[in-house]
Amino acid sequence: MAISPAAEQGPDTLTVSAAASLTEAFTDMESRFEAENPGIDVKMNFAGSGNLRMQIEGGAPIDVFASADQNHMDILSGEELIENSSRKDFAQNSLVLIVPATSTLNITGLEDLTAPEVDKISIGNPDTAPVGKYAHFALTEAGLWNQLENRTILAEDVKQVLVYVERGEVDAGFVYMTDAKTAEPGTIKIIASVPVSTPVSYPIAVVSSSEHKEEAQEFLDFVAGEEGQEILEEYGFTPESE
Structure with missing residues (x-):
């Protein structure tokens, strides 16, 4: 046939x-x-x-x-x-600030990221990953970007930010709430919801x-x-x- x-x-x-x-x-x-x-x-x-x-x-x-x-x-x-x-x-979606579950730093909000003991903060690359653009805007609007820019570790996308925090390779990171929910159990803590103007x-x-x-x-x-x-x-x- x-x-x-x-x-x-x-x-x-x-x-x-x-x-x-x-x-x-x-x-x-x-x-x-x-x-x-x-x-x-x-x-x-x-x-x-x-x-x-x-x-x-x-x-x-x-x-x-x-x-x-x-x-x-x-x-x-x-x-x-x-x-x-x-x-x-x-x-x-919504933007949240997360830290490793094992973190001993007293991070309860954006202002705490300026503490001297906070060394590495991961955000998505603002040019290619919208999650990074939203984080950059939020930190700028909070008047914190200039203090924190040198501490930022740029990631390809939101999933890479999540991995950095899960592994404890950074002190904090900005991800979407939906991605925070996909983290390996017991690896991260959601610290705060981050307001965004857009x-x-x-x-x-x-x-x-x-x-x-x-x-x-x-x-x-x-x-x-x-x-x-x-x-x-x-x-x-x-x-x-x-």
């Missing part, structure tokens, strides 16, 4: 580039979406939002982009590299160069739909509508 070309090709591969902080939630979504859409094979690509943006600018074959801030999506929009009609805000809002969009725009839109609809939103809430995200 002759095999149809479609059968020979197998499922369409949909490449989704998503902010590192979405790793657990989107990995869960991947399996559930594929179960409901057997003709689509989702390939996840997680990294700092800025690095993902630069991959898209470089022509990488990416179908969907989910960013941890509006800035990187705005840049792609200005370059006409995303389908603006597909763009949608789908979740919010909401930690996540947009998602179809990439203009995608050859699978219909399938990409289906994935967006899943993320923004009831099931996707329930998954995000399970991992500590706040629905954008709230």
Whole structure:
């Protein structure tokens, strides 16, 4: 019996580039979406939002982009590299200050980071990791950045900040609440919620160069739909509508 070309090709591969902080939630979504859409094979690509943006600018074959801030999506929009009609805000997060569980330093808030015994503070690279940009803004608004800049250890993304704190390689770090919840049990302590003037809002969009725009839109609809939103809430995200 002759095999149809479609059968020979197998499922369409949909490449989704998503902010590192979405790793657990989107990995869960991947399996559930594929179960409901057997003709689509989702390939996840997680990294700092800025690095993902630069991959898209470089022509990488990416179908969907989910960013941890509006800035990187705005840049792609200005370059006409995303389908603006597909763009949608789908979740919010919050920034927290964490320390190793074994810390003996008396860190109870941002001001305590200026103590002389606090040597290393990890933040994401503000140029490529939105979590670092939010932390930089928060420390600047608190009037502390100039005192702390020389103590900062830049990380590629929020997951690397978390690892530094889990291992006790730094005295404190700034991560999203959702990432703090994924820490190895007994490795970190959440010290404080950090106020930010700009909401930690996540947009998602179809990439203009995608050859699978219909399938990409289906994935967006899943993320923004009831099931996707329930998954995000399970991992500590706040629905954008709230």
